[in-house]
Amino acid sequence: MTAPSRGSKSAGEFELIARYLAPLAAAEGGALGLLDDAAVFDPEAGWRQVISTDAMVEGVHFPDAEDAETVATRALGAGVSDLAAMGALPEFYTLALAFPKAWDGAQRESWMIRFTAALDARQAQLGIRLIGGDTVATPGPLWVSLTSIGRVPLGREIRRSGAVADDVIWVSGSIGDGALGLKVLSGVLTTLPHDMGQALIKRFQRPEPRIALGRHLVGLAHAAADISDGLIADLTNICAASRVSATIDIARIPLSIPAQTAVDMDSANWAVVLSGGDDYEIVFTSPSNITKQVIDVARESGTAVTAIGHVDAVETDASPLVRILGVDGREVSLGGQGYRHF
């Protein structure tokens, strides 16, 4: 048993909140200046509230807490991505933040200055406002937990469970960049030209949630998920929730030039592309007779989409739920790593 220090707030914590976090909430009256026990907000009639909670830990979800900008941009990007995948308009977030006890006051303040500057820029870009949260100290590594709240027209959210046989399977943007970027950042992938490595790192550090695309897909997509756990895992989640299976064509998966270069140099990087998380693109399904509409709304939302396969009626012994066809049209296997069995 560890003898705990007092869990309650010190004067320093109150001051950090007032000085650095309260300005992020200033535009939102319901945040009550972060001075109250809770925040308030008034949903509008005709809308459904959508809420998601994510957690990120130093050494697990980001390599280095010192890079406060990446902690901020990744946390907000990943949090909002869950709402985007359901077709929701993100509005608010609350933030729980744990500082390492080993940090002295100056270190904490320097970190908060950089962290909140990045949050400020990021929340303006994403159209969301801080409304509440908590700051604590931890004997372990820095972590953040973010709860994102948004809204979607009543009954119109895109769930994972709506995919049906013969749907087209689509992905937004390009796949694999985030996970490959993490490999470059942590020194595991060293063979790429410098500029390509940097481009991949940027995709890891600064995921762009597909808010506009998600909203445009309301009424068109049958099912959707954001790609946070990896393309195969997240598509498998859709299949399991929808009681279908899926076939995707590896040659049709959209790759950025750096990712294409990485798989050309070493085909083992395909496993990273297919199973690595951190893309925060959207994988979704839609009826095959509205392909043109899907491409049109994607263009309107400024995000490319690519058809990568189709939904199959589930077979009784379907395992894995997602089949992958290689360049020669034969089924390939990722081994145990890429699949989860239900």
Place this chain on the structure above:
Amino acid sequence: MTAPSRGSKSAGEFELIARYLAPLAAAEGGALGLLDDAAVFDPEAGWRQVISTDAMVEGVHFPDAEDAETVATRALGAGVSDLAAMGALPEFYTLALAFPKAWDGAQRESWMIRFTAALDARQAQLGIRLIGGDTVATPGPLWVSLTSIGRVPLGREIRRSGAVADDVIWVSGSIGDGALGLKVLSGVLTTLPHDMGQALIKRFQRPEPRIALGRHLVGLAHAAADISDGLIADLTNICAASRVSATIDIARIPLSIPAQTAVDMDSANWAVVLSGGDDYEIVFTSPSNITKQVIDVARESGTAVTAIGHVDAVETDASPLVRILGVDGREVSLGGQGYRHF
């Protein structure tokens, strides 16, 4: 820089969620079985949503993660307490949960069985349902972060900022038990009879948020806060938000028999009573001409309340904002520990 492992979920994490957390969300359709990117809920017209986020870390907010029951009961109690203090009806919560990486699968599962059994009992008692969350691994100690969502009739929430001069200051229940209980639990306070020590420990482990009292105070209380950071700190927050000061009478602070015994044995324990957090009682102010009504609604809600002082017009040089009168009627000081200066 630490080389991170993949932040995305393993099959084991998905299974823990499905097996142990999904049943806690089964009664709430909007939780979507914890299988989707986010949860949904439909607020009713005429109500305002209230939201609060709290974080708790092993070794800081609870002594020992192994005591899964205490982690569950404290986390839900503290989270809901913020809503209670605003007069809100708690409805939902999301949970972020980080397991120590050092735990093997069996240890994690054994912990989850005990943790979710305690959550199940606690959420039934408090009338709330799990609707979403995240589970991750951490190289540090176990932590949880809870976001609580409730509702209050539109425009009727009790804020910290409404106190005015001549208001009566009240507290619910008894003060100091939680902080003294933590001192017993961690072996710092050893002189109390065994049964008294156990009673205090129970108050620390199982705070009872004053939901019914809070709801009854809507329309009666001018300002309120829950006592999580300590009576003096939380009353100081009310004073600062309301631009008033306060005088409280130490002899009128309601103490349980174990707490009274602790301060009788060692008057230094007064500092624990006044400045220790973890009571999760409500401190509130109300006009002096409705004293009888306040006592009546407190009785209806099953919670005792005690008048401990009054609100003063703020003096320009008021520091501290909360004056404490000792048993002899003279002002006493807690030293730096108990006060925050604005």
